[in-house]
Amino acid sequence: MNYKKIIFLLGMVVFSIAIVNAQDAKYIGAAKCKMCHNKAEKGEQFNKWASSVHAKAMASLKGADATNPKCLKCHSTAAGVDQALVATITVAEGVSCESCHGPGSLYKVATVMKDQKASMAKGLIMPDEKVCKKCHNEESPNYKGFNYKEYVAKIAHDDPTTK
Secondary structure, three states: OHHHHHHHHHHHHHHHHHHHHOOOOOEOOHHHHHHHHOOHHHOOHHHHHHOOOOOOOHHHOOHHHHHOHHHHHHHOOHHHOOHHHEOOOOHHHOOOHHHHHOOOOOOOOHHHHOOHHHHHHOOOOOOOHHHHOOOOOOOOOOOOOOOHHHHHHHOOOOOHHHO
């Protein structure tokens, strides 16, 4: 009988430690991505994002829209996520890498990023049409339709080292 109690208690201790050590992925911002994703051999992905409309999404909001949560949820990664998950990303950053690829705190490490499967296990998202349509949809007051193939080609930022 005592044996079962001891095993039960050990199980509870292990479970408790696992909960304490469980870590929610945090949003870290494009500057952290830039460290590796702005090299010429990686396709200068950061520069492609920085010159895109996504990076300038906050600048497109005028007047009251600049503080309207309904607008901010799509125009700023930092404004559109649970604030408990915000680490170093800022609202001014606009639509960051992490809007499409998921919060990066757990997969940003170079040793993890070298292995796509490991990166995805740590939260990396390989975005598809569904990810884009979280914002590019009929809820937007400026929605004029969304052709996924056409628009994804405009923001393409492939890593030539993965081909």
